[in-house]
Amino acid sequence: MGKNDEVFELMRHLPYIWEDCLLAPESRVANWPTLLERMSFDHIFETEGPEGIRIITEGLDWPNIPSSAFSLTCGGRNNCVFILDTKYGTVHTLNTPEFVHPSKPPLTARNGGSDPFEFCVPGNEQGWRSNTSWSIPDFFDVLKNEYVAMRYLPYNDDRIEELYDNYGKDEIPSDSEILYGLVKEIYEEHGWPDLSVYDKEKCWIAVDKLIKDRFPKEDY
Known part of the structure; x- marks a missing residue:
């Protein structure tokens, strides 16, 4: 894997x-503990070897990830890639939506600005490093804020949806957009984001009932 x-x-x-x-x-x-174990025993990885694991975690679009960095996610081409670099203490968000935080600006951003890596990394790494990056602590604070602000909403253990407020005033929102708004209301009714009162189990039961009763096509 080259790490x-x-x-x-x-x-x-x-x-x-x-x-x-x-x-x-x-x-x-x-x-990763499971992936490293499977690298030796799983027939899929016996065929492709460590390079197969690198591809399903880092993807095919970013071939110049150095030995000091690795992906926090795994899932192939449809999975977002978050690269944690142990050398610089950063997390880089590749092919992912932009995060917004009122008080924690990123170290680098896709829309330009200063690039702290410009003169301290090889040229072949500058492509993926030009994506938005944060210090490791700031990254997890920013990610947490996406949930607190309800721009990310878990519908269940295996599904998290993202707010896309991109339809015009004269356009009719889709079922998925309507559902998102209703799920948001359910979260608020169950106390989110105040963890002292939020009841996750009751909230998710209500979300599941809403989907099954009113949006059966969204039941997956």
């Missing part, structure tokens, strides 16, 4: 997560 010893050690000791955990919409978390 250094520090990265492999970190992969082996990441906190336990279940196999299908999501970090964000279309962003299945890479369960």
Whole structure:
């Protein structure tokens, strides 16, 4: 896989997560302890080897990820890619929606601005590093804020939807957009984002009932 010893050690000791955990919409978390174990035993990876794991975690569009960095997600071409770089203590969001935070600006952004990596990394890394990046602590604060602000809403353990407020005043919202608004109301009714009163189990039961009763085509 071309990773250094520090990265492999970190992969082996990441906190336990279940196999299908999501970090964000279309962003299945890479369960690295399991992936490293399967690299030796799973017939899929015996065929493709470590390069196969690199492809399903980092994708085909970013061939110049260095040995100090690895993906937090796993899932192939339809999965968003978040690269954590142990050398610089950063997380880079590749092919992912832009995050917004009122008080934590990114280190780099896709729309230009200063680039702290411009003169300290090889030229072949500057393409993927030009995507939005954050310090590791700021990244997780910004990601948390997406949930607090309800721009990301989990419908269940295996589904997180994102707010797309991109239809005009004269356009009729789609069923998925209407559903998102109703799910948001359910979250608010159950106390979100105040964790002292929020009841996740009751909230998700209400979301599931809403989908089954009124939006059966969205029941997946």
